[in-house]
């Protein structure tokens with residue numbers, strides 16, 4: 435199968451693997467995942483699998499991207515913060531459904547590559563920041579939605595503080611060497627409401643900006 439045939443099969447595969455929101459499926463059909471991958475991995479872009487990217491990191495599994503995006507209940511007024519830009523693929527999907535996306539990555543080269551892909555795809559509503567995302571992005575807070583694509587042991591307090599009332603945060607929680615729980619947190623006027631959405635496996639949320647020597 436060539437890439438365009440694979441792209442046609444992609445949405446069917448996402449559906450059968452649990453993604454059902456038509457707007458999310460349309461966004462995922464519109465974004466070329468191969469643009470976020472290098473070399474030989476481009477050929478495998480439309481498989482429902484996580485794949486390696488630079489700096490020892492991974493692009494998430496598409497059906498997991500879809501489920502996390504659904505859980506955020508986005509609309510075109512939302513200002514979204516993502517922690518863990520990685521390849522930029524998840525941020526690109528968010529940018530189709532939200533007004534504005536800020537995405538933070540601790541590996542500068544990954545942030546630079548993602549920025550170049552967004553520019554090539556003409557996505558003007560995404561800002562990539564190189565920083566420790568667990569601190570959030572105070573100068574743009576508060577956010578309607580916050581998504582972590584790296585696993586934390588607990589929802590980071592800084593991020594909860596930067597979520598608007600009525601806002602939604604989605605994150606993998608748990609020890610990083612085991613399966614983690616995908617959690618949805620809704621900030622209501624009576625406090626935080628937690629829902630478990632299933633099991634996932636993400637790289638850990640690490641402290642600080644990565645050194646050039648770190649892989």
Ligand code: SAH
Pocket residue numbers: 491492493494517518519520521522523524525538539540541544565566567568583584637638639640641642
């Ligand atoms: N959303 C990505 C996949 C994320 S992989 C995609 O669509 O491709 C997780 C990413 O989180 C990695 O690139 C890792 O470097 C980054 N990360 C881990 N801890 C972080 C932190 N504290 N701040 C910012 N980025 C972090």
